[in-house]
Amino acid sequence: MSAVATLVYTAMDRAAPESLKRPISSSAEPGGTPSAEALTEEEPSAEPTETGTAARADISVARCARDSVIGWPEADVKVVNGSGSTADYIVFVEFVDKDGTQVSEGVTTVTGLAPGKSAKSKVQGLGEVPRGTKCRIAEVERTPSNG
Secondary structure, three states: OOHHHHHHHHHHHHHOOHHHHOOOOOOEOOOOOEOHHHHOOOOOOOOOOEEOHHHHOOEEEEEEEEOOOOOOEEEEEEEEOOOOOOEEEEEEEEEEOOOOOEEEEEEEEEEEEOOOOEEEEEEEOOOOOOOOOEEEEEEEEEEEOOO
16 A cells, blocks of 8 residues: 555544444345435534424414415414423424315424524415314424524
């Protein structure tokens, strides 16, 4: 091996994060396609994502409507940060017909919301929905804000 190649490999070895030094998994599904597990390896998260009822309690539907011209659903959601630190939210809304069947969905984000503060955000559904469509919060993700 030449001196230049040795120098390059030594520099790469010192600069490489630990995750790059691990051997590559060779697990594959029949047919030679790498499995999803072989392609994605998650490191433990330094700051946990909070979902479920605690984060869900921070969200309410302030308005639910169907556009009278094109028939697409929309909702305004109110987010009140009930945690003790500045947080980012991802809010998933389902639009359901009179029987409770999902007919559309939408998502919105609120970032950098200080503790105790509130914000409103619009959620736009896609596609025409029947009259009488209702809005409901499907899922909420709250994470500590980085900014």
